Amino acid sequence: MSNRKYxxxxxxxxxxxxxxxxxxxxFLICIFLFRDGLALFQNYSFxxxxxxxxxxxxxxxxxxxxxxxxxxxxxxxxxxxxxSVPLGIAVAIYIxxxxxxxxxxxxxxxxxxxAGIPSVVYGFFGLVVLVPLLQNILDLPTGQTAxxxxxxxxxxxxxxxxxxxxxxISSVPRSxxxxxxxxxxxxxxxxxxxxxxxxxxxxxxxxxxxxxxxxGETMTVMMVTGNTAIIPGFPDGLFVPVRTMTxxxxxxxxxxxxxxxxxxxxxxxxxxxxxxxxxTNIVAEYIKKKYKFNMxxxx
Amino acid sequence: MFKITKxxxxxxxxxxxxxxxxxxxxxxxxxxxxxxxxxxxEISNASQDATVKxxxxxxxxxxVLPLSQAEAEEFMVKNQDSDITVIGGGSGVGIAALIDGxxxxxxxxxxxxxxxxEKAKNNSINPVETIIxxxxxxxxxxxxxxxxxxxxxxxxxxxxxxxxNWKDVGGEDIQIxxxxxxxxxxxxxxxxxxxxxxxxxxxxxxxQPATGAITQEVAQNKGAxxxxxxxxLDDSTKALALDGGEGTFVSATEEKILSGEYPLxxxxxxxxxxxxxxxxxxxxxxVMSEEGQAIVSDVGYxxxx
Numbered sequence: 001m002s003n004r005k006y007x008x009x010x011x012x013x014x015x016x017x018x019x020x021x022x023x024x025x026x027f028l029i030c031i032f033l034f035r036d037g038l039a040l041f042q043n044y045s046f047x048x049x050x051x052x053x054x055x056x057x058x059x060x061x062x063x064x065x066x067x068x069x070x071x072x073x074x075x076x077x078x079x080x081x082x083x084s085v086p087l088g089i090a091v092a093i094y095i096x097x098x099x100x101x102x103x104x105x106x107x108x109x110x111x112x113x114x115a116g117i118p119s120v121v122y123g124f125f126g127l128v129v130l131v132p133l134l135q136n137i138l139d140l141p142t143g144q145t146a147x148x149x150x151x152x153x154x155x156x157x158x159x160x161x162x163x164x165x166x167x168x169i170s171s172v173p174r175s176x177x178x179x180x181x182x183x184x185x186x187x188x189x190x191x192x193x194x195x196x197x198x199x200x201x202x203x204x205x206x207x208x209x210x211x212x213x214x215x216g217e218t219m220t221v222m223m224v225t226g227n228t229a230i231i232p233g234f235p236d237g238l239f240v241p242v243r244t245m246t247x248x249x250x251x252x253x254x255x256x257x258x259x260x261x262x263x264x265x266x267x268x269x270x271x272x273x274x275x276x277x278x279x280t281n282i283v284a285e286y287i288k289k290k291y292k293f294n295m296x297x298x299x
Numbered sequence: 300m301f302k303i304t305k306x307x308x309x310x311x312x313x314x315x316x317x318x319x320x321x322x323x324x325x326x327x328x329x330x331x332x333x334x335x336x337x338x339x340x341e342i343s344n345a346s347q348d349a350t351v352k353x354x355x356x357x358x359x360x361x362x363v364l365p366l367s368q369a370e371a372e373e374f375m376v377k378n379q380d381s382d383i384t385v386i387g388g389g390s391g392v393g394i395a396a397l398i399d400g401x402x403x404x405x406x407x408x409x410x411x412x413x414x415x416x417e418k419a420k421n422n423s424i425n426p427v428e429t430i431i432x433x434x435x436x437x438x439x440x441x442x443x444x445x446x447x448x449x450x451x452x453x454x455x456x457x458x459x460x461x462x463x464n465w466k467d468v469g470g471e472d473i474q475i476x477x478x479x480x481x482x483x484x485x486x487x488x489x490x491x492x493x494x495x496x497x498x499x500x501x502x503x504x505x506x507q508p509a510t511g512a513i514t515q516e517v518a519q520n521k522g523a524x525x526x527x528x529x530x531x532l533d534d535s536t537k538a539l540a541l542d543g544g545e546g547t548f549v550s551a552t553e554e555k556i557l558s559g560e561y562p563l564x565x566x567x568x569x570x571x572x573x574x575x576x577x578x579x580x581x582x583x584x585x586v587m588s589e590e591g592q593a594i595v596s597d598v599g600y601x602x603x604x
Contacts, residue, residue, distance in 0.1 A: 058482050059499050127512065132519045141474040142520055144505055227481070227506035241505055251508055254392045254483035257414060 030274070037271035040064070040264035049268060055229040055243075057252060057262045064265040066272065068229040072146070072242035073215055073276075075232045076225060079150025080157055080214040085207055087154070088161030092203075095162070096169040097191055108163070115159035123223030126152040131224055138239065144226035146242040152220045157210035164209065168202025169195060201287050208284035212277050218246040227251060245273045354382030355578050359393015359406035360485050361510065362434060362528050363567050366598045367406055373594060374585050381578055390485035391415075397570055398422050403579045405570040408434065408485030408528075429569045431586050433601040435529035435556035436486060436563040439514070439536035441521045446470040448540040448548040451562065454494050457524060460501030465522060477504040478513050478525035486510075489565055490526055526563075529556065530599030557601050567600065 040049065044064060052065020091111065095104050126148055135143030172195050180190040196203075226241025229248070233240075249266050256263045357367050364387040371383040386402075393405035398419045411419075411426055419426050438454065440446060446469055449457075456462040457475055466472045479500050480487040491497065507513045513525040518535035525536075529551060532538055540548040543562025555561040575583045585591045592602035 054502065056499055058488075127515060131516075135520065141522055142476040142505060142516070144516065222508055223512065227508075228503050229506075230502050241503070243506070251481040251506065252483060254389045254481075256391070257395065257418060260414075 033267060033271050033274055036264055036267035038268075040261060040268045044261060044265070049265075053231055055248070057256075057265060062261055062265075064261075064268070066269070068231045069243055069245045069248050069269060070272065071231050071237075072225075072229070073244040073246070073273075075146050075234065075237050075242060076149040076153060076221060076244055077211055077214045079146060079238055080153035081207070081211060083151055083154030084157045084161055084210060088158050088206075088210070089165055089203060091158070091162045092165035092169055093191060093196075096166045097187075097195065108166070111159050111162050114155065119156065119217060119219040120223075122152050122156055123220040126220060126224035140239055142226060142241060144224060144241050145239050146225060146232060147238045149221045149225040149242070149244070150238065152224055153214040153217055156217060156220065157214050160213055161206045161210040164206030165199070165203045168199040168206065171202070172198045201290050205284045205288040208280055208287065212280040212284065215280065216246060216273070216277055218244075218250050222247040222250055245269050249273075353380050353578065354384065355403035355582065356384045356386065356396070356401065357404040357406060357569075357582075358386040358388065358396045358402040359404075360390040360408040360567070361387045362390075362408040362485060362530075363406035363431075365530065366432065366567070366595060366600055369594050369598050370586050370591055371582075373590075374582055377585075378581070381581075383578075383582060389483035390488075391483055394426075394570065397426065397572060398424055400424065400572075403571065404575075404583070407568045407570060408565065409488050410568070411570065424572045426570045426572065427574055429571070429575075429583060429587075430566045430603055431569050431583075432567045432592075432595040432603055433556065434565055434567055435551055435561055435601075436490065436526050436565065437529055437532050437538040437551040438524065438526050438541060438563070439517050439532070439538050440524050441517055441519075442535070442537045443521050444470060444537065446539065447537075448542070450542040450548075451494060451544055454541065455496070455498075458490075458495055458500055458504070459498050460503070473522040476516075476520055476523040477501060478516055478523055479504045479506055480510070480513070480526075481506050481508055486526065486528065490563075493563060528599075532599075553601065 044062075049064055049066055051067060052063060053067050054063045054065045055068055056063040091107075095107050095111075099107060127144075130148050130151060131143035133143065134140065134145065134148055176194060176198060177190060180194040181187075185193070221244050225244065225247065227243040227247050228241035229243045230240075232238075232242050249269055252262070252266060256266060357371065364385065367385045371385050375381055375383055390405075390407040390409050393402060393407060394411055394415050396402035397405035398415065399422070405426075411428070416426060438449065444465065446465060449468060453462065453468045457468070458477060458479070462468060463475055464472065465475055477500075479490070482488075491500065505516065507516065507525075510527050510531050513527055514531060514533070514536055517523045517525045527536075532551070538551040540550040541562050542548045549555050549560045549562065551561055551563075556564045569583060569586070571579055571583070574580075586594075587603075595602045
């Protein structure tokens with residue numbers, strides 16, 4: 001009797017401990033990241049970091065300009081969205097609304113396999129297949145461009161976008177769809193005017209999470225974007241090499257002497273990256289909550 | 300019925316735990332008796348615990364990496380009770396590991412910087428330098444590129460941004476795609492010092508995380524130029540003859556590098572904490588022996604003696 005009680009308590013506290021550990025780890029990472037990131041500004045001006053246009057971490061004097069890296073990340077992510085959102089939503093609509101049951105049963109797991117491919121494999125594929133292809137087709141000086149990164153990241157974000165959008169579309173109540181069809185609208189009108197608007201917030205959350213994944217991706221981007229720290233123009237910046245924040249950290253972390261300005265500068269970049277993904281996730285979470293509320297009202 | 304399945308599950312779980320536990324105990328045993336391990340694979344698989352007794356860690360430059368791996372393999376075949384772990388990452392990574400006491404030997408393709416020596420002294424580490432071989436840096440272009448030679452002045456102008464088209468150095472009217480290594484690479488620092496004379500690389504140079512990536516891009520891009528270690532030279536790229544200021548172009552060949560005529564030849568180093576002792580000394584003596592230096596040639600570098 002009491003034995004069972006103890007067992008129950010023990011398991012409960014074990015689970016509670018696991019939950020607390022996750023939160024504690026998050027806070028510790030935050031503290032270390034920001035502490036080392038802020039240490040840069042003891043000797044280096046915060047303004048120079050924020051609006052600097054040059055990243056020359058090993059020259060004398062050092063220049064740690066955030067802008068080329070920030071814009072590098074933004075343009076690669078932007079390209080990935082352009083590429084993956086329409087495609088992802090189209091696939092989601094097909095799986096949820098048009099495909100037969102058997103087709104959907106095959107398609108869904110196949111799409112999810114995309115998520116299981118290691119990023120270095122994507123990177124290698126991009127470097128060996130996509131980069132030469134882009135160079136030849138678009139007649140560029142080099143195929144290692146933001147566009148190559150965007151396409152690879154787009155493919156990597158697809159599984160997230162597809163499976164979440166598909167969930168959102170499938171959870172639009174059957175009655176709404178039937179109502180629309182009963183009023184004489186075609187299948188496409190129903191999808192376009194009824195189902196998509198009803199699932200919009202779910203789809204938006206999917207897109208935000210896809211973006212979160214794209215911003216944080218490192219290996220693939222480092223292998224295909226050329227890692228040139230210049231501020232890209234828009235939209236022609238898609239066709240020149242760029243360097244993202246993640247690639248910078250990965251490229252330079254090896255050499256950097258611990259405790260040097262360069263070391264702290266990389267942590268400062270890491271902090272910016274952390275804040276960016278944090279905001280993206282919060283927005284996604286917010287949209288998702290809103291979407292749940294809507295669905296409740298719908299039913 | 301339900302209860303029985305539950306019990307079954309418990310049994311399965313317990314069995315799994317036991318199996319995992321026994322496996323780990325096994326690993327522990329292997330660790331403590333590396334002497335019993337007969338093949339080199341088993342030795343190199345032993346965890347770092349073993350290094351306290353009969354093992355050392357050699358870490359650093361990716362340029363020196365293939366050489367150290369070959370040396371370590373041969374050495375371990377001859378000395379079965381030793382365990383030499385070779386790890387890459389770049390010269391800076393290796394030197395940092397030596398300073399932190401994580402590695403017995405740091406491999407480097409450049410000299411230690413003053414700042415690094417100072418850090419080492421602060422950590423009461425006394426870095427001692429040993430030259431283990433020579434390497435040549437080849438400046439490579441696509442085999443289809445008609446340009447076959449460059450002066451250092453031209454090379455510098457290409458890398459600092461003053462020349463951006465091949466037609467300015469006698470080639471076709473194609474934009475030059477300049478490729479460099481990342482700043483973790485010893486070759487990056489070396490090239491910057493020798494060719495750019497300390498000036499910065501052009502801002503729009505491609506930065507590649509590995510030598511293989513440079514070869515890949517140069518092999519597929521007609522307008523590309525990059526620099527790689529002599530050992531990485533193959534048919535997919537073409538090495539240029541260079542004029543370091545003497546007025547004659549010297550091609551990147553073994554004889555020219557050994558004779559010192561080729562302008563981009565450099566030394567490869569092992570750094571140790573103080574004079575090498577114990578297994579570290581044995582290993583380094585082996586590397587410097589006639590046999591060890593023969594391996595240096597096999598790998599594609601050039602012996603000191």
